Amino acid sequence: MSEKLRVAIIGTGARGTHTFGRLFSKRNDVEIAALCDTNSVRVRAAAEILGITPNFYSSIEEMAAAEKLDGVIITTPDCEHYSCAKKALNAGWNVLIDKPLATNAKDGKELIELAQKSGKTLMIGFNLRHSEVLKRLKSFIDDGTLGKVFIAENREFYDGGRTYMARWNRFFSKTGGLWIHKASHDFDIFNWLLGFPKPLRVSSFAAVNVLDENHLPFELEEGKKPGPDCNHCPYKDKCKDKFLLSEEELKLWGDKAVAEDGYVKNLCIYLSEKDNHDNGLAMVEYEGNIKVSLFEDFIGSKSDRIYTIGGDKAVAEVSLHNQTITITPRWGGEIVTYHVQIPPGGHGGADPSLVDTFCKVLRGEATSTSTAEHGLLATALGQAAEISRREHRMVEMSELL
Ligand SMILES: NC(=O)c1ccc[n+]([C@@H]2O[C@H](COP(=O)([O-])OP(=O)(O)OC[C@H]3O[C@@H](n4cnc5c(N)ncnc54)[C@H](O)[C@@H]3O)[C@@H](O)[C@H]2O)c1
Structure with missing residues (x-):
């Protein structure tokens, strides 16, 4: 090498x-x-x-x-x-x-x-596995602080998720659905936190409730057509959801690049054609009577992942945004809130840590801990959730794995 x-x-x-x-x-x-x-x-x-x-x-x-x-x-x-x-x-x-x-x-x-x-x-x-907050949460599971975990929840609010509707991410054909594209992170985190129990079945509901043509955040004016993208939209000064490409971004996604492949990065999120959801709920049952639920809100009020992890010794409540973990022990012990320091870098320092691990793997100094097998589990859970929402039924993981 x-x-x-x-x-x-x-x-x-x-x-x-x-x-x-x-x-x-x-x-x-x-x-x-x-x-x-x-x-x-x-x-x-x-x-x-x-x-x-x-x-x-x-x-x-x-x-x-x-x-x-x-x-x-x-x-x-x-x-x-x-x-x-x-x-x-x-x-x-x-x-x-x-x-x-x-x-x-x-x-x-x-x-x-x-x-x-x-x-x-x-x-x-x-990269979420490299989050200092989630690593700390995992340590409370692994060292027995929470006892045996039997239920877990993640409520994800992602304001950047609005922009899924501006780009390829809005299509099932490009992503396999947002339960795979976005939630594969979150299914992987559940799998990893819980020590990879076998997932048994999945059900989900998801829809577009807000990011459609009925919810444009401005009054239409006679003869003035909105869109097709934010940079060219006549309502760009009024729209609360505009995503204007900066000078640097225009180098990557400006008219010259678009002329080659037609890929527009900032289509109107309300008027774009789409078949992926802007909000949804999914539930997974694992072996050992462990249940998890995932809430996804891409409408755009805030960004956070808020976890609740229930064990037979304590419950942990986590805010990734606030970098806090609160542990409430059973039977009235002391309630403690931990504030976790995070390093600089994208996704709370997780991106540099991921890159560092990849470099170590390439040098033979580490083995990959986020394996393709883990990727398959997360993809299959997302696919099951997509099938569930589209076919209105609970999906057995044995159909996919
Ligand atoms: N881990 C995370 O936190 C995170 C966050 C965002 C996106 N992602 C993932 O990163 C990936 C890229 O997302 P993005 O938002 O940067 O996309 P993007 O649209 O900004 O960029 C994709 C690029 O791929 C190019 N491309 C398309 N087909 C190609 C091919 N066959 N060969 C070579 N290049 C090709 C496109 O021209 C484009 O430049 C996706 O898989 C997405 O799920 C991960």
């Missing part, structure tokens, strides 16, 4: 450029040797933003023919994860896929088999 790790980023959009690109380019033990994106404007804009001079590719096949790499990061839309990971593993590279593993369990299983055959690492970008 070369002294500097040679990595490539496949998919140079938001995560590829602003998260992984920035984090890798700041490290002196890593060289971003190549960038690969189907959009030639965006891939060059990414290099300009990062101030690097990598080789550019528009396909993994071309990159595989030319580059010796220690590892690649896949940050394409979810629907491309399967084919990109397959090509990357076949090229003999170690792979980090930003969550989710795939958009359905069948593709996920195939990737696991392929990774096993290739002998390469296939790691999933479950």
Whole structure:
């Protein structure tokens, strides 16, 4: 292995450029040797933003023919994860896929088999596991403070979720549904906190209640049509949900890039066509009578993940946003609130920690703890929740795993 790790980023959009690109380019033990994106404007804009001079590719096949790499990061839309990971593993590279593993369990299983055959690492970008708050919560479960956990809840409020409706994330065909795209993080956190009990069955309800044409946050004026995107919208000064692209973002998603592939980053979230939900509830039953519920609100009042974890010795209540964990013991013991310090960096310091772990894995100094098998479990739970909401039935996990 070369002294500097040679990595490539496949998919140079938001995560590829602003998260992984920035984090890798700041490290002196890593060289971003190549960038690969189907959009030639965006891939060059990414290099300009990062101030690097990598080789550019528009396909993994071309990159595989030319580059010796220690590892690649896949940050394409979810629907491309399967084919990109397959090509990357076949090229003999170690792979980090930003969550989710795939958009359905069948593709996920195939990737696991392929990774096993290739002998390469296939790691999933479950950055939430690197959250200091959730690591501390897990320590209270692992050291027995809560006793035997039998029930858990996560209420997620995500104001950035509104912008799902502005981009590819709004479509089932691109994501497998938001129960996979977004909730694979959260299903993985439940699995990880609880020590990976076997999930048995899932049910869910989800819908669009607010982000549709009936809820435009301004009065329409005669002859003035809103949209199609925020930068071009005549109501952009009035709209409370406008998402205007900055100068830097216009390099990645401006008219020149759009002319190539038609991908608009900031469509009107109310008028865009969509078939994914803006809010929902899902429940999972695990073996051992353990139950969890997940509440998702992408309408945009606030951002937080609020957990309640019930054990037979104590209950833990957590706010990721406030960085607090409150433990209330059974039978009237002292109630203690812990304030957890978090390091700088995206997602409460979790993104740099994820990147650091991937680098250690590439150097053989660590093994991946967010494995493809964990990715499959989270994807399958999300797929079950999607089937449940669309078919109005409870889904047995044995249908998918
Ligand atoms: N872990 C997290 O916290 C987190 C947060 C946001 C997004 N994500 C994940 O990151 C991934 C990327 O999301 P994003 O918001 O950055 O997307 P994005 O739309 O900003 O960027 C995707 C890029 O992939 C490119 N692309 C599409 N198909 C390609 C292909 N076959 N080969 C190469 N490039 C291709 C597009 O041109 C675009 O530049 C998604 O899988 C998403 O689920 C993870």
